[in-house]
Structure formats: C-alpha cells, structure tokens
Amino acid sequence: ENAMVESARTQVQWARDVCTEALDQLNVLHIHSNRLQVKTERLSMVELWEEAKHRCASRLTGAVITEDCLFEGIYVWGDREYLVAVLENLLQNAVDAMTGWSITPHMQVKIGREYEWGYIRITDNGPGISRENIRKIFRPFFTTKTTRNNWGLGLAYCHRVIKAHRGFLNLWTAPSN
DSSP states (O other): OHHHHHHHHHHHHHHHHHHHHHHHHHHHHHHHHHHOOOOOEEEEHHHHHHHHHHHTGGGGTTOEEEEEOOOSOOEEEEOHHHHHHHHHHHHHHHHHHHTTSSSOOEEEEEEEEETTEEEEEEEEOSOOOOHHHHTTTTSTTOOOOOSTTOOSOHHHHHHHHHHHTTOOOOOOOOOOO
C-alpha cells in the first residue's frame, strides 16, 4: 500500500511539473504575442549571420558549414536581437534535423540579394519534412521532436518575427520519407 501511495505521489508531482512547465511556455508565448515591437536599424546581413553562428558555436560542433556569397554590402532594416534569434533557431533546427542520422551534418549558408530583397538561405542535408507536416510547421506547439523540452514554438516565433519585419520565411524540402 505504501508503494502505491508513493507511486501516486510521484505521478502527481510529475504531472504538476509538466503543467508548470507548460504554463511557463504559454506565458512566454503570450508575452511575445503582445510585445513584438521591432526597433529597426540598418544591419549588415553578414554581421547578423556571424553573430548567430557565434552564439550557436557549441551546438554546431561536428557540423560542416559552407558559406557562400558572404560579402559586405547587403543590409536590412531590422531589430538585431530578434533577427539573430531567428537565425539561431533556424541553425538549431538544421542541427536537430541531422542528429541521429548516419551522415555528417552539412549546412550551406548563402547570403545574397534578389531585386530589393536581401536573403539568408540555410540548407542542410537532413531528411526533410514529410508532406503531412509541411503545412503545420509554423503553427504554435507543433513539433516532430521527441524530447521533453521542445514545445513547437521556435518556427512559429521565427515566422512572427519575420512578418513583423515585413519579410518572408520560406521553406523548401525534399523529404526522404
């Protein structure tokens, strides 16, 4: 009987912890949904990339990164912190996509300009996204990651930040499944 009571207490505590964590994440999402105000300044896209890469350096260990067209002279009007956070999230997603596969993680980063639009393209050699998930990836709380700390808020946040900057977040995938 004592073992059953202890087991029940453990399960209740686990449920309480999960609920507390979920409420914390909802609070973060609520704060971001109400306070996304970009403070724009002229920013070098190369510098944004370099800062995001520097912040993610420990997570990029073992990944091969090829950088193309990283020349100065491409600028955007934007909020440095928000844009660097978007790039960090995209880099982390690329690393996560390649984790657990028997391939060497490889990313290609291209910075360029098409007409009046500056862009940063991040391509990885991960497995791609299935057709059934492609329409869901920018929805809050959608995730294909199995770990407990992934809440499916990253790409929703990235999409919102880029829209606030009057830009576009595009995705192209060639799923292997």
